[in-house]
Amino acid sequence: MEQINDIQVVPCTSxxxxxxxxxxxxxxxxxxxxxxxxxxDSVSVLIFNTTSHCFVLVKQFRPAVYMCEWxxxxxxxxxxxxxxxxxxEGAAVGGGETPPGSVGMTYELCAGxxxxxxxxxxxxxxxxxxxxxxxxxxxxxxxxxxxxxxxVGVTGAxxxxxxxxxxxxxxxxxxxxxxxxxxxxxxxKVPLHEAMTFAYDESIPKTMxxxxxxxxxxxxxxxxxxxxxxx
Numbered sequence: 001m002e003q004i005n006d007i008q009v010v011p012c013t014s015x016x017x018x019x020x021x022x023x024x025x026x027x028x029x030x031x032x033x034x035x036x037x038x039x040x041d042s043v044s045v046l047i048f049n050t051t052s053h054c055f056v057l058v059k060q061f062r063p064a065v066y067m068c069e070w071x072x073x074x075x076x077x078x079x080x081x082x083x084x085x086x087x088x089e090g091a092a093v094g095g096g097e098t099p100p101g102s103v104g105m106t107y108e109l110c111a112g113x114x115x116x117x118x119x120x121x122x123x124x125x126x127x128x129x130x131x132x133x134x135x136x137x138x139x140x141x142x143x144x145x146x147x148x149x150x151x152v153g154v155t156g157a158x159x160x161x162x163x164x165x166x167x168x169x170x171x172x173x174x175x176x177x178x179x180x181x182x183x184x185x186x187x188x189k190v191p192l193h194e195a196m197t198f199a200y201d202e203s204i205p206k207t208m209x210x211x212x213x214x215x216x217x218x219x220x221x222x223x224x225x226x227x228x229x230x231x
Contacts, residue, residue, distance in 0.1 A: 001184055004061065004101035017113075018155075039151075041158045043125040044111035046145070046213040047133060048221070051168040054189040055217075056133050057107050057210065060177075061184065065205065066104025073099060107188060107206040109161070109213060125162045132185050134175035135166040145216055161213065163221075 012018075018037045025032055047056035112128035114121065122139045129137050147160040177183025190198050198204060199214045 001186060002101035002105060037155050039155045039157045040113040040115050042111055042113050043121050043160050043162065044109040044209050045125050045129050045162045045164050046109055047129060047164050047166055050165050053192045055195060057188045057190060058110055058132050059105055059107050059186040059188045061101060061104045062106050063104060065106055069103040070099055105205065107204060107210060109209045121160050129164060132175050132177050133187050134173035135170045136172045137164045137166060137170060
């Protein structure tokens with residue numbers, strides 16, 4: 001999963017997932033402009049396995065994370081003008097050694113786009129849990145935690161977070177996502193007693209959703225299981 005090669009950066013002229021815009025507006029008499037992208041809203045699910053007392057996360061390669069790390073670590077070219085230092089469109093990534101694929105791997109909550117108009121948020125969340133993690137969770141068992149805006153400086157899309165308790169009996173498949181959609185996902189289990197150490201370990205690349213949801217669980221669910229989350 002971490003064998004990443006043949007990287008090329010090309011212009012994004014059309015996409016099913018995002019569309020860039022520039023908005024002009026006036027705020028308190030001052031004219032302003034802002035660049036943003038229109039993207040889908042999404043759902044995410046904190047999954048807790050009551051049989052093994054562990055959280056079920058997903059691990060996958062994120063090209064945006066990888067490219068940010070590559071940009072951060074690549075050698076700086078001599079300052080000969082902004083245009084000269086830009087990457088050529090369609091050119092292969094170069095300029096020093098490319099970082100290993102592991103720098104683009106992130107730990108995340110099971111999640112998915114809200115792109116099915118005929119399904120409720122709960123039904124979409126249920127599908128994602130089944131496809132990515134292999135658990136069959138009834139819609140009625142999904143507990144809504146909250147919703148919030150993500151990437152407010154760039155997208156402003158809304159994500160709705162759910163909580164689902166599963167057991168080994170609910171596991172009906174291996175998960176891993178939908179290969180035909182380009183998904184390649186590894187299911188990862190984090191023991192409950194290691195959760196907060198995992199959340200605050202900066203050497204483990206993870207989303208804010210993981211950290212927030214672990215804290216939510218500690219505040220709201222830990223007393224039920226009478227087990228320390230190691231805060």
